[in-house]
Amino acid sequence: MSRVSAPGFFLIYDSEDSLLARRRLLAAKSATSEMLFVDIAAGTQHGSFVARAILEGLDKQTGIDGELRSAALDWAYARAWATATGTQRVVVLRAHLLTAACIDELVSFAVLTGVELALVCVPDDSTRQQRDALRRWGFATRELATLLGEAA
Amino acid sequence: MSLHTNASPILDASTDAVPDVDWTLFRAELLDLTDAELREIADEEYREGFAVARHWFDRDDIGQLDDVATFLVAQTEEFPPALQIARLRGCQAGAFAAGWHLKLNPKQLLGELGGGQRLATWNMRVQSALRRIRSPLLPGVAVALLTPDVTLDDLPLMCVDDLAERDGHVMIRVGGVWLAPPEEGEVYLRSYWYWRLEGCDQPGAPLWQSSYGMYIETKSFRPLLKRLTLLTGEPFGTFNQQRRIRSWSRRGLSCLRLRT
Numbered sequence: 001m002s003r004v005s006a007p008g009f010f011l012i013y014d015s016e017d018s019l020l021a022r023r024r025l026l027a028a029k030s031a032t033s034e035m036l037f038v039d040i041a042a043g044t045q046h047g048s049f050v051a052r053a054i055l056e057g058l059d060k061q062t063g064i065d066g067e068l069r070s071a072a073l074d075w076a077y078a079r080a081w082a083t084a085t086g087t088q089r090v091v092v093l094r095a096h097l098l099t100a101a102c103i104d105e106l107v108s109f110a111v112l113t114g115v116e117l118a119l120v121c122v123p124d125d126s127t128r129q130q131r132d133a134l135r136r137w138g139f140a141t142r143e144l145a146t147l148l149g150e151a152a
Numbered sequence: 153m154s155l156h157t158n159a160s161p162i163l164d165a166s167t168d169a170v171p172d173v174d175w176t177l178f179r180a181e182l183l184d185l186t187d188a189e190l191r192e193i194a195d196e197e198y199r200e201g202f203a204v205a206r207h208w209f210d211r212d213d214i215g216q217l218d219d220v221a222t223f224l225v226a227q228t229e230e231f232p233p234a235l236q237i238a239r240l241r242g243c244q245a246g247a248f249a250a251g252w253h254l255k256l257n258p259k260q261l262l263g264e265l266g267g268g269q270r271l272a273t274w275n276m277r278v279q280s281a282l283r284r285i286r287s288p289l290l291p292g293v294a295v296a297l298l299t300p301d302v303t304l305d306d307l308p309l310m311c312v313d314d315l316a317e318r319d320g321h322v323m324i325r326v327g328g329v330w331l332a333p334p335e336e337g338e339v340y341l342r343s344y345w346y347w348r349l350e351g352c353d354q355p356g357a358p359l360w361q362s363s364y365g366m367y368i369e370t371k372s373f374r375p376l377l378k379r380l381t382l383l384t385g386e387p388f389g390t391f392n393q394q395r396r397i398r399s400w401s402r403r404g405l406s407c408l409r410l411r412t
Contacts, residue, residue: 061284076347080288084343112350 009107010118011139012147022093024148025120034088035150036115040097047071047105050098054078054109058085075109082113091147095119100129107137118147175241190382194238201227201242202249209250212409220254220407232387253408272386274298274334281384282340292344293360293373294380295337297388299324302331304388307373313355315345 014021025037038057044050051074052062058081082090092098092106103119110117119139126134175198208223227243228236240256247254272278278298282291296302296310306326314325322342323330333341348362360373380388 055286059284060286062286074286076350077286077288079350080343080347083346084288084339 008116009110009137009139010116010142011134012118012120012142012144013123014120014144015123021144021148025091025093034086036082036087036090038090038092040092040094042094042097044097044102045099047102048074050102050105051075051078051109054090055081057090058082058087071105075105079109079113082109082115087113087115089116089118091118091120093120096121096125096130098130100127100133103130103133103137118142120144120147175245190379193382194235197231197235197238198242198245201239202246203242205243205246206250207246209247209252209254211250214252214407214409217405217407221405224256224405232381232385235382235385247407248410251410253410255406255408257405272298272380272384272388274337275386278384278386279336282337285383288340288344288347289360289362290376290379290383291337291340292347293376294384294388295333295341295344296324296359297380298337299331299333301329302326304377307360308358310359311356312345312348312353312359314359315341315348317345 022039026039036054036057038050038053040053041049044053048071051071055074055078056062058078060077060081090106090110095103098106098119106117106119109115119134175195204227205223214220224240224243228239231239244254244256278294282294285291293307297304297307302324310324310326316323316325316330318330321332322338322345323332324341325331348357351362353362360376377388380386
């Protein structure tokens with residue numbers, strides 16, 4: 001069953017959007033580890049792309065095929081695998097590329113699976129809708145250095 | 153400047169050649185292979201069958217039909233049933249390229265060749281084939297079938313309620329007995345279980361028939377088994393397992409030298 005608990009939502013500002021930090025974080029990713037890194041691609045507007053980014057982080061095949069029509073199915077896959085592999089924390093890189101609706105879907109994912117959600121994004125590059133979404137879910141701010149230290 | 157006109161198509165008989173149009177149509181229509189990855193697996197077997205048969209049939213006299221039958225048996229018997237037909241068709245095309253018209257009835261020949269006798273087992277190849285599949289359905293069903301003492305006949309009778317967590321492990325109930333899946337496969341079964349529960353499937357819903365996926369309209373689980381067989385190379389299911397045929401020439405095979 002999905003673990004429903006009170007997950008933590010964190011916002012981490014990468015003031016330089018530094019390639020080095022992203023590389024270090026991605027290098028630490030592992031499908032079996034409790035911390036899952038999700039890299040958001042530019043132009044991600046559909047919820048299915050975010051779900052597939054999570055599945056990619058879990059080392060699952062994600063191509064563009066017929067199932068792209070169903071974001072609900074992709075999210076169901078992501079929730080099932082994240083729960084089964086014992087993922088405790090999901091770190092979303094380049095989260096400033098997400099729309100407010102995608103942030104909402106990520107929060108739903110975190111609530112239903114009981115994982116901690118951390119969004120890494122560039123400050124001052126967010127829309128009003130994004131800021132509203134983050135405020136609505138009560139994201140707390142954390143330091144990038146802390147995350148890098150935990151990922152190392 | 154010269155213009156290339158009247159260029160005739162060149163038959164590329166190398167092993168890397170794209171399978172011919174007959175095979176392309178055959179695999180789409182009869183094998184119902186619409187998945188690109190499965191097509192690639194079947195094409196690979198087809199190409200290998202083509203190359204071996206082209207070499208073997210590169211002679212003027214075949215001799216006895218039994219020799220051809222023996223060759224075909226050797227080319228296919230080690231393979232799971234769903235791959236046998238790909239190799240058989242490849243052999244047929246290879247023989248044709250070498251100047252022999254191999255007339256065969258795959259359904260009857262594959263009945264003669266057998267297959268499906270060996271039971272699928274958990275191994276590294278299976279694990280690597282299942283590891284990256286996005287939908288939990290296929291890996292979940294595979295692990296259920298690979299659980300010791302679970303047979304193919306059990307699968308249609310199993311329901312969601314036959315999966316449960318016991319002592320920290322996901323287990324399967326068959327005939328009232330709880331069985332442990334292969335250790336490495338437990339995560340796949342667990343994922344499938346979560347998926348079914350989250351999809352609000354009823355406890356009595358068939359295990360193989362999920363309401364989340366495309367398979368809800370499937371009336372049998374044979375397409376699942378075929379996909380598993382092609383992906384893993386292990387014999388899931390008993391395709392083409394029919395009564396044995398005594399005479400090759402009478403029912404399933406003939407070989408004719410093409411005019412050169």
